[in-house]
Structure formats: C-alpha cells, structure tokens
Amino acid sequence: xxxxxxxxxxxxxxxIKGSLMMIPAVTVGxxxxxxxxxxxxxxxxxDYQPTFFDxxxxxxxxxxxxxxIPSDGxxxxxxxxxxxxxxxxxxEGKFGHAADWYMKGPFHPGVSPLFxxxxxxxxxxxxxxxxxxxxxxxQDNHGKGFAALDVDTxxxxxxxxxxxxxxxxxxxxxxxxxxxxxxTKEGYFxxxxxGGNKHxxxxxxxxxxxxxxSYLEWVEQHNKAYPLGPVSLTGERG
Amino acid sequence: xAKTNPHVDVVLIGLGWTNSIMGMEMTDEGxxxxxxxxxxxxxxxxxxxxxxxADELTYGVRYQxxxxxxxxxxTVRHGVRDLAVPYRSLGSFLPGNGVGGAxxxxxxxxxxxxxxxxxxxxxxxxxxxADTIPEEMAIQDFGVSYDELEPHFDFFEKVAGIAGKAxxxxxxxxxxxxxxxxxxxxxxxxxxMKRTLNDTLFRDMATEQGLHPFxxxxxxxxxxxxxxxxxxxxxxxxxxxxxxxxxxxxxxxxPQTCVLGALKQRKNFAYRANCEVMKVNLASDGxxxxxxxxxxxxxxxxxxxxxxxxxxxxxxxxxxxxxxSGIGKPYxxxxxxxxxxxxxxxxxxxxxxxxxxxxxxxxxxxAGANAEVLNDFGVEQIDFGQAGFIGGSYxxxxxxxxxxxxNMPLPKGAPSWGAQxxxxxxxxxxxxxxxxxxxxxMSYRDCYLDLDPTYTDDHGRPLMRMTFNWKDNDVRMTQxxxxxxxxxxxxxxxxxxKLSFKDFNSxxxxxxxxxxxxxxxxxxxxxxxxxxLNRYLQTWDVHNVFVMGASAFPQNIQYNPTGLVGGLTYWxxxxxxxxxxxxxxxxxxx
Numbered sequence: 001x002x003x004x005x006x007x008x009x010x011x012x013x014x015x016i017k018g019s020l021m022m023i024p025a026v027t028v029g030x031x032x033x034x035x036x037x038x039x040x041x042x043x044x045x046x047d048y049q050p051t052f053f054d055x056x057x058x059x060x061x062x063x064x065x066x067x068x069i070p071s072d073g074x075x076x077x078x079x080x081x082x083x084x085x086x087x088x089x090x091x092e093g094k095f096g097h098a099a100d101w102y103m104k105g106p107f108h109p110g111v112s113p114l115f116x117x118x119x120x121x122x123x124x125x126x127x128x129x130x131x132x133x134x135x136x137x138x139q140d141n142h143g144k145g146f147a148a149l150d151v152d153t154x155x156x157x158x159x160x161x162x163x164x165x166x167x168x169x170x171x172x173x174x175x176x177x178x179x180x181x182x183x184t185k186e187g188y189f190x191x192x193x194x195g196g197n198k199h200x201x202x203x204x205x206x207x208x209x210x211x212x213x214s215y216l217e218w219v220e221q222h223n224k225a226y227p228l229g230p231v232s233l234t235g236e237r238g
Numbered sequence: 239x240a241k242t243n244p245h246v247d248v249v250l251i252g253l254g255w256t257n258s259i260m261g262m263e264m265t266d267e268g269x270x271x272x273x274x275x276x277x278x279x280x281x282x283x284x285x286x287x288x289x290x291x292a293d294e295l296t297y298g299v300r301y302q303x304x305x306x307x308x309x310x311x312x313t314v315r316h317g318v319r320d321l322a323v324p325y326r327s328l329g330s331f332l333p334g335n336g337v338g339g340a341x342x343x344x345x346x347x348x349x350x351x352x353x354x355x356x357x358x359x360x361x362x363x364x365x366x367x368a369d370t371i372p373e374e375m376a377i378q379d380f381g382v383s384y385d386e387l388e389p390h391f392d393f394f395e396k397v398a399g400i401a402g403k404a405x406x407x408x409x410x411x412x413x414x415x416x417x418x419x420x421x422x423x424x425x426x427x428x429x430x431m432k433r434t435l436n437d438t439l440f441r442d443m444a445t446e447q448g449l450h451p452f453x454x455x456x457x458x459x460x461x462x463x464x465x466x467x468x469x470x471x472x473x474x475x476x477x478x479x480x481x482x483x484x485x486x487x488x489x490x491x492x493p494q495t496c497v498l499g500a501l502k503q504r505k506n507f508a509y510r511a512n513c514e515v516m517k518v519n520l521a522s523d524g525x526x527x528x529x530x531x532x533x534x535x536x537x538x539x540x541x542x543x544x545x546x547x548x549x550x551x552x553x554x555x556x557x558x559x560x561x562x563s564g565i566g567k568p569y570x571x572x573x574x575x576x577x578x579x580x581x582x583x584x585x586x587x588x589x590x591x592x593x594x595x596x597x598x599x600x601x602x603x604x605a606g607a608n609a610e611v612l613n614d615f616g617v618e619q620i621d622f623g624q625a626g627f628i629g630g631s632y633x634x635x636x637x638x639x640x641x642x643x644x645n646m647p648l649p650k651g652a653p654s655w656g657a658q659x660x661x662x663x664x665x666x667x668x669x670x671x672x673x674x675x676x677x678x679x680m681s682y683r684d685c686y687l688d689l690d691p692t693y694t695d696d697h698g699r700p701l702m703r704m705t706f707n708w709k710d711n712d713v714r715m716t717q718x719x720x721x722x723x724x725x726x727x728x729x730x731x732x733x734x735x736k737l738s739f740k741d742f743n744s745x746x747x748x749x750x751x752x753x754x755x756x757x758x759x760x761x762x763x764x765x766x767x768x769x770x771l772n773r774y775l776q777t778w779d780v781h782n783v784f785v786m787g788a789s790a791f792p793q794n795i796q797y798n799p800t801g802l803v804g805g806l807t808y809w810x811x812x813x814x815x816x817x818x819x820x821x822x823x824x825x826x827x828x
Contacts, residue, residue, distance in 0.1 A: 072657040075664055095300060102307040102326045104693065114747040115314060117327045155656070162654075181655055189642040190295035206667040208602055208642050211292035213477035213486065215603040222435040225598045225668075233289050 042198045045082055052091035052124060053131075059147035060131045061087060067154050068184045075205040078184055086187030086196030087180075095183075096124035109172070121171065123179050130176030133168035134161065193233045200238040203230040210238075240531065240539040246272045249530055249544035251515045251559065254339025255800065256786035256807045257550030258497035259397070262467065263811035264546075265504045267819060272508050272542065274532050276551070277305075277336030279511035281494055286342070286484030294641040298482045303343045305333040305552075312554065313690045314748055316707040318571055324693055324701065329749040331756055332482070333552040337511055338493045340552060340754055341800075345481040345606030345638055346457030346490055348400045349797035350391045350805065352618045353384035353420040355678075358628075358793065366623040372711055376581055376681045377628070378792035381764040381773035384420045387805045390812070392423050394804030395455075398491040399463045399471045401607075402426035402455035416452045418613040431460045431474065435599055436671035437610040440635035443729050449614045454634060455801070456607030457491035467500040478639045480606030490606060510534070516697060518547050518563040518783060527565075527783050533697065545822075546782050546814075550807075553789035557582075557687050557759035558702040565780050566760075566770045571684050571705070577770045579688045581681035581758040582704060583794040584746075586629070586712045588739030589674040590723050591647045592732035599671055601640025609636035615722060617678060617796055627714035630796045631677035633723065642667065649734050673726060675719040675739070676753075679712055681793040687759045707746050716740055755799050760789035762806075764826075772826040774813035775806060781824045784810055 050058045061084045071077035078084070090096055107120045121129070134157065138146045142153060149157070160166045161177040168176075187196030189203075191211065197203065203210050210230035218226060229238045247269035250257040257273055264271045280286070280303075296302050305311075307326055315322035334340035354361040357379040362370055371377065404425045405415025430453035433441070437453075444451040458480070459471035474489035488495050501507055512535035519528045519541065529543040549556045560566055560578050569580035613619070617630035639645060647670045652662035690703035720739040727735045763769025766778035771790055777783045786807050788799040795802060817825055 068655040069660060070657050073661055075660050077660075098327075100301070100306045100308050100327075102311045102324045102693075104324070106692065108321065108323050111321065111323050112745075114745055114749070115323050116325065116329055116748045118323055158655075184655075186295060186299060186643055189646075190299075191293055193293070194295050202642070206642060206664055208640065208667070211289050212602075213288060213292045213475075213479055215476045215478065215600075216473070218600065218603055219432040219434060219476050219608075222438065223598050224600075226600045226603070233293055235289075 042082060042192060043085055045079060045085060048085050050088040052088050052096065056135065056145070057128070057131045058084070059145065060135065063147040063154060064158065064180060065184050067151070067158055068181055069188055076201040078188060080198065081188055081196055081201050082198040083184050083187035083196045086190065086194055087183045089195045090183055090186075091124040091127065096122065098122035119172065119175065126171055126176050126179055129171035130168070130173065130180075133171060133173070134176075137166055191233045192236065200230045200232055200236065204238050240541050242541040242543065245543040246270045247544065248272070248546045248548060249274065249542050251530065251547065251549045252276070252339060252551035252555070253337050253493065253509055254334065254550060254552070255341040255493055255804060257548060258493035258501060259804070259807045260548050260550060260786065260811060261501045261507050262497060263808075263815060265501070265507045267815055268506065270506050272510070272544070274513040274515055274530070274542070275337050275509060275511045276514040277511065280336045280338060280342070280484070281498075282484065282486070282488055286486050288486040291483050291486040292477070292479050294643050297479075298641055299643055301328050301332060301482070303334060303336065303482065303484060304328055305335045308696070310695045310701075312558075312702040312704050313693055314704045314706070314746075316705070316745055318684050318705055322690055322703045322705070325748055330747070330752050331754045332751070333554065333754065337498070337509070338484070341492045342484045342494065343482050344457075344800065347607050347609075347798040347800075348395065348398060348455045348457045348491075349801045350420055351384070351795045351797060351802050352418070352616055354618050355795045356380040356382060356384055356387070358617075362622060362628055370622055370628065374683050374709070375628070375711065376683050378581070378681075378761065378763050378768060380792060381762055381769070382806070382809065387809055388421070388423055390808035391801060391805040393466070393808055394801065396427050397465050397467065398457050398496055398804065399428060399459055399465050400426050400455050400457055400491070401428040401431050401460035403430050403453055405452060414452060416611070416613050417450050418616050418619060426455065428460045428463055431456050431458060431605060431608040432476070433610070434604060434608055434637045435597065436635045436637050437608065439671070439730060440610045440673065443726065444610075444612055447726065447729060449612050451610050451612055454607045454609035454611050454636070456605065457800075458605040458607050459489045459491075465496055467497060469496050469499050471495055474605045476603050476605050476608070478602040478604050478641070480604070481638055513540075514697075515559065516562070516699070518559065518565060520564065520780065524564075525780060527780050546784075548784045548786065550786040553756050553759065553787045554687070554702065556785050556787055556789040560760055560770065560777075560785070561689050561702065562699055565777055565783060568688055569686050571686055574683065577761070577766070577768065579686045579759050581761050581792050582685050582687050582706060582756070583679045583681045583758045583791070584706065585753045585755045585794055586677040586679045586708070586716050586740065587675060587752060588677070588716050588720060588723070588737070589672055590727045590735055590737050591670055591672050592727055592730055592735040593649055593666060593670050595669060595733045597669060599637065599668055601637055601645065601668055601670070604637040604639055606638050607636075608638070609634040615719060625714075625718055627711045627718065628680055629678040629712060629715040631675045631715065631719045632796060633719070633726070634674050634676065635671060636674060637671065640668070650736050673723050675716065675723055676796065676798070677712070677715055677719060678796040679794040680709070681758055682709055708740055708744050710742065713740055713742050713744065755788065755794065757788040757791035757794045757799060760785050761792040762790040763792060766828045772824070774817075774825045775810040776813075776818070776825050778824070778828055782822065784814065786810065
C-alpha cells in the first residue's frame with residue numbers, strides 16, 4: 001500500500017505552502033493555554049487514512065478540493081485546512097447516509113429541481129458513483145485519471161460537471177458536483193471539531209471569531225473591526 | 239394490543255409555545271393535564287449549553303433541532319393536476335422538533351397584526367370594493383377582532399418578555415415606535431435592544447426619506463427580566479447564534495425560558511417526550527373526542543383517554559392530525575366544499591444585499607431580532623385599488639448572525655469556487671448588510687393541504703400533501719416592495735448592491751430557506767362551511783377538540799406569526815376557562 005506517499009505527491013505544492021502558512025497559527029495556539037480540555041491535535045492530511053474513500057477516490061477528493069479552494073492567493077486552501085478529512089468523516093455520518101432524509105420511494109428524479117433532492121442515492125453513494133464516472137470520463141477523454149491531469153484541465157472538467165455538460169448514466173453529475181462544493185465549503189468554514197478548518201485558518205482569513213459567542217460590549221462600537229482572533233468549540237485559540 | 243393509560247382531564251398534543259401556555263391555563267383550573275411531545279425532551283442546560291451550541295455545521299446546516307424528514311415530512315406540488323413528490327431534505331421551511339418546538343430555534347421577531355389584517359376580506363370589500371379581490375383568491379376574516387385580542391397580545395408580550403418601543407399607546411402616537419401599529423394598552427415590558435451599525439445606517443437614511451423607522455419588537459431580552467410566571471430572562475449577549483439554535487444564555491424567549499420551568503413545578507401537570515400522537519379518537523357519534531392514541535418512546539401504542547384535547551403541534555402537523563383523525567370535512571379544491579386543509583398560505587419575502595467596501599459590520603455580533611424596521615408599506619398603508627394588489631410588507635435591516643457557511647453574500651459576478659471565490663470571500667465578509675421585505679401571502683382556492691395518495695410516514699400513515707405556488711397578486715406586492723427597497727438601497731450609497739425578489743415567472747422552490755411561517759389548513763372563522771374552527775379555536779365538528787397555532791390563519795399576515803399565535807392562544811384559553819368548562823359544548827352555534 002503506497003497511498004500515503006502517493007498522496008504527498010498528489011498535493012505536494014499545497015502542503016508546502018500550507019505548512020509555511022501554519023507556522024504562526026501553531027505558535028499562537030500552542031502559547032495560550034485554555035481551561036477547556038483541548039481536543040486531539042488536528043491530523044496531518046498526508047498521514048490521514050480515509051475511512052470511506054478508497055485510494056483512487058481519495059486522490060480525486062484531494063485534487064478536486066485543491067481546485068475548488070486552491071492555495072493560490074491570500075488565505076488557506078482546502079488542503080491546508082484538512083477539508084478532505086472533513087468530507088471523509090461526513091460520508092460516515094448522518095449526512096453521508098442521508099439518515100435524516102425521507103428516502104422512501106417511489107422516486108421521480110425527473111421532476112423539476114425546484115422540488116429538491118429526489119434521488120434514491122444517499123450522498124455517499126453519489127460520491128462513489130460520481131467519482132467513478134468522472135474517472136472513466138477522464139480516462140476516455142484525456143487518457144489519465146482526474147488527479148493526474150493538469151490544473152487547467154481539472155478546472156475545466158469541474159466546470160463541466162457543475163454545468164451538467166458531462167452526463168453520467170447512474171448519477172447526476174450536477175448533484176455530485178453540488179455535494180462536493182457544498183461539503184468543501186462546509187469543511188473550510190465549520191468548527192475544527194468536524195475535521196476541517198485546521199487551526200481555524202479560514203476564520204482567521206475572513207475575521208470570524210468562531211465560538212466566542214459573547215459580544216455585549218462590542219455591539220455599539222460601530223465600524224471598528226473586531227480585534228480578537230477566533231476560538232473553537234474545544235477551546236483552541238487562533 | 240394497545241395499552242390504556244389512566245384518564246386525564248386534558249391532553250395536550252405537542253409542547254411548544256401554545257401548549258406550554260395551555261398547560262399553565264388548564265392547570266390553573268385545577269385540571270389534570272398531560273402533554274405528549276413527539277420529539278425529545280430538551281432544556282437550556284444541557285441541550286443548549288455553551289459551547290456546543292456555537293456550532294454552525296451541526297445546528298445551522300444539519301438542522302439538529304429540526305424535524306427529521308425521515309420520521310415525518312410532506313409531499314409538495316405546484317398545481318392540483320401535478321404529481322407531488324416528498325420534501326425529502328429540509329430547505330424552504332424548518333419545523334421544530336422536541337420540547338419547545340420551533341419556539342426554541344426562532345429568531346424572536348414578535349409582532350401583533352395590524353387590526354385590519356384580522357378582518358381582511360371585510361376591510362377590502364368596504365374600502366376598495368368586492369371586485370378588488372381576484373376570482374381565485376380565498377381570503378376571509380379571522381372572526382375575532384384586534385380589540386378583543388389586545389389584552390391577550392399584551393399578556394403574551396409580558397410572558398415572553400418582548401423588547402421594543404410602543405408606537406401607539408391607547409391611540410396616542412409615540413415617538414420612536416411604530417406609528418402604524420394597532421393600539422396598545424401598555425408599553426413593551428423591556429426597552430429596545432442595542433443598535434448595530436446597520437440599524438443606525440438604515441434608521442438615519444429612512445428618517446431622511448421621511449419614513450418612520452423603529453426597533454424590531456424582539457423576543458431577545460435587552461435587560462434582566464422576570465415574567466408573570468416568575469421565570470427570568472438574562473440580558474442578551476449578542477452571541478450571533480440565534481436562528482436555528484437554542485439560546486445558550488437564557489435570553490431568547492422560548493417555552494423553556496418563559497413557561498416550562500414554572501409549569502413543571504405543578505403537580506397536576508405531566509409531560510412525556512418521544513411520544514407521537516397517531517390520531518385523536520372519536521366517540522361513536524363522531525361528535526366528541528375520547529382522547530388520543532400515541533406511540534410511546536418504546537414504540538408501543540398507547541390509548542390516552544381525556545375529556546379535552548388541545549392540539550398545539552406545528553401548524554402543518556395540526557392539519558395532518560385533523561385529516562388522519564377524520565375531524566372536519568377535507569377540503570376539495572374542485573368542488574370548493576370541505577374545510578380541512580383549505581387556505582394554506584406562506585410568506586412573500588424579498589431583499590437587498592448591500593456591499594460597503596470600507597464599513598465594518600462585524601456580522602457575527604447580533605441577536606435574532608436586533609433590527610431596524612419600517613412599516614410605511616404595511617397592509618393598512620397601501621391603497622389596494624391603486625397599487626393593484628392586496629397585501630403589504632415590513633422592511634427590516636437585520637444583523638442576526640454572520641456564520642460563514644450560510645452567510646457569505648458575494649458580489650454580482652463572483653464565481654462560486656476557485657481562487658477568485660476565495661478572494662471575493664475575503665473582500666466581502668463583514669462588509670455587507672441587508673434590507674429585507676417580509677410580506678403577506680394571500681390564500682387561494684388551489685393552495686391547500688390534503689393526504690397524499692402514495693407516500694407514507696414511518697408509521698404507515700399517509701403523508702400530507704401540499705399544493706402551493708406563487709400567485710400574481712403576491713408577486714405584484716413584492717415587485718412594489720422591490721421598487722421601494724431599490725430606492726432605499728441607493729440612498730444608503732453602497733459600493734454595490736443586489737436585489738432578490740420573486741418575479742412573475744417564479745415558482746415555489748422548496749430548496750432555499752424562506753421562512754417557517756406555514757399557515758392555514760385549519761382556519762378559524764364565523765361559518766362552519768368555510769372554516770374548521772370557530773372564533774375560539776374550537777373545532778366546529780367535535781366540541782372538545784381545540785386547535786392552536788398558525789394553522790388557524792385564513793391567509794398570512796405581513797408579520798412573523800408568533801405574536802398573533804400567542805395572543806390567540808390566551809384568547810382561546812380564556813374561552814375554555816370561562817365558557818367551555820362550566821358548560822361543555824359548542825361555544826358558537828353553527
């Protein structure tokens with residue numbers, strides 16, 4: 001099994017940049033002790049063993065997340081913030097299984113999209129079929145898997161999925177992309193307790209104080225940027 | 239074989255706002271009262287405690303406090319000839335789950351209707367002529383007047399602890415309040431909440447425009463408060479986790495913070511969570527109820543005998559239970575006969591998002607109901623004949639939360655992913671405010687609720703089916719509001735802004751959240767051929783069944799429904815205590 005080394009190769013650029021960016025955050029976080037019990041430190045993405053996704057699927061998830069929220073420009077990307085770990089964990093949870101959704105038939109997936117989700121597939125099945133179908137499409141049209149394609153081609157394929165320009169037999173390409181994008185943003189912005197948003201890097205980037213949840217003395221201080229960094233549900237400070 | 243419980247005097251179906259109130263009122267009479275709640279038991283501690291409540295993914299996005307469609311949902315279609323499909327995952331509206339119901343996860347916008355909204359059909363006919371009402375529109379009067387409800391609005395506001403500023407005290411207009419509101423016998427129990435930057439920008443601009451801004455009446459405590467039941471609210475700390483969350487600070491008015499702590503002390507009150515009522519049981523003559531059947535927390539069927547049955551489930555579930563129990567004749571949109579399910583209505587909203595490059599709004603600082611409001615375009619302020627529609631709206635600049643997964647407004651043309659998305663996120667977050675239009679929705683002959691012929695819940699009962707779509711009258715209303723909000727948006731001189739209002743091509747879309755203000759289906763009125771309930775919320779057909787909640791609204795008002803729901807509940811409780819209990823039977827002769 002060579003998955004972890006392949007993973008490093010698949011997203012080396014993102015990790016190099018990510019590790020540089022994380023240095024100040026780690027220093028600050030480590031220097032402040034909290035009364036709340038600290039959670040396990042966040043995983044390193046390149047050491048993480050996915051639970052739901054297999055090695056091929058994981059390569060796709062890493063590459064696709066890197067396109068959806070790249071490391072380019074200011075602010076962390078999806079890989080530095082462990083978004084793929086969030087998505088893997090969501091697949092094993094209630095969301096992935098559609099546990100809270102009404103999933104009884106008959107199904108009429110052809111009705112207008114205005115009526116919301118009408119597929120018999122749970123989100124984890126949409127991912128599984130969507131990744132496989134995207135992989136076949138990439139092999140047939142570009143001669144290699146999605147993760148091995150250049151960045152521009154990956155971007156083009158994701159755009160085609162988003163617009164429904166690539167159609168699959170057994171799953172809606174648009175729905176597959178919609179879950180992927182929704183979960184990527186969730187993993188980026190959700191509390192780190194859910195596996196992504198490593199060291200609250202996205203919150204620091206936009207200026208969201210996370211779980212502070214107490215601002216009485218700030219309500220009437222108008223037009224001044226709030227100065228304190230975020231805290232997480234487990235008491236980590238950024 | 240179903241087990242049979244000992245008899246109680248009153249069984250309450252659901253334990254949210256209305257039946258918490260009914261619990262107090264009925265135990266005051268010395269009656270034995272049992273509440274059956276479909277969802278779990280929950281209280282401020284431990285269920286809403288800090289820090290776990292400050293978790294956008296779990297509560298804001300995955301709807302931890304909401305009804306699970308897997309357990310119960312409904313089907314939706316646009317027209318009477320269409321196929322209805324299930325509302326499989328939550329979107330457009332979010333019924334609550336568990337003790338406290340939607341009263342735990344609301345924002346706390348607490349309104350009284352304008353007086354004429356309660357007699358809308360008569361008002362339109364008298365003022366603008368009967369031919370102003372479009373052929374397919376099915377509006378009716380509530381059958382109860384504002385003057386009759388005023389003491390009950392007042393008491394509900396004192397129980398819930400509403401923060402606001404009166405605009406009309408006994409007919410005298412008050413500076414700083416809503417000059418267009420119905421008369422009030424008393425000031426709000428608490429002063430308004432603190433103002434955020436968006437509030438003051440909107441207030442100053444609106445004043446310059448000659449309009450009449452005032453603070454939103456808020457069920458978020460602006461100071462320490464003790465209500466008539468001895469329940470205490472703590473000053474809101476503007477934590478930014480209000481809508482979709484239970485309050486971690488004892489500040490948001492809810493059944494838990496305002497009623498249940500007192501109710502649970504009473505020896506003649508009991509409640510059982512995780513107990514879902516299957517139906518109301520009727521005597522063989524069909525004219526009285528003998529109690530209810532429910533499935534308990536172990537999955538066993540239980541028969542609960544009772545003399546009085548009070549439905550206080552979510553509005554949609556009240557209608558579903560009436561249909562499943564065979565109480566009242568189901569409505570048929572083709573013949574126009576029958577009443578149960580008739581006049582389902584919703585809420586017609588729109589809004590503007592304004593971007594200010596150099597302003598810091600700190601959108602994570604907010605309460606559910608800290609907002610600045612205009613009522614200049616309300617139902618009573620509009621000439622329906624000239625405007626070409628029936629309805630009205632209030633406008634609000636609100637800053638209720640700025641959690642980033644769901645509240646990430648981006649400029650026109652910004653991509654939804656990639657490096658440029660990330661850049662747009664950074665440039666925009668914290669620099670936007672909104673102006674919302676919260677509008678009425680009329681009722682129509684072909685917007686209704688009935689039982690679905692195909693789909694069933696996890697007990698094998700038919701799901702309810704919603705037939706609903708937007709109508710031109712209400713689109714004309716919201717387009718009118720769009721013109722006004724466009725002017726107000728420009729007057730605030732943002733760097734950029736965008737408007738989002740329904741147009742004449744708009745079809746009802748179950749995906750984006752709109753509002754959990756589903757009304758009608760078990761409407762109140764003056765005539766058993768056109769309403770399910772009489773003016774005391776008593777069913778015309780089964781005199782010992784009363785139905786609380788917004789299912790009683792014959793069409794939707796321009797406001798959030800809870801203030802009217804609370805007032806109607808105390809009105810019904812008074813009628814039960816003073817008229818029904820001494821002499822059980824129909825309170826209004828058909």
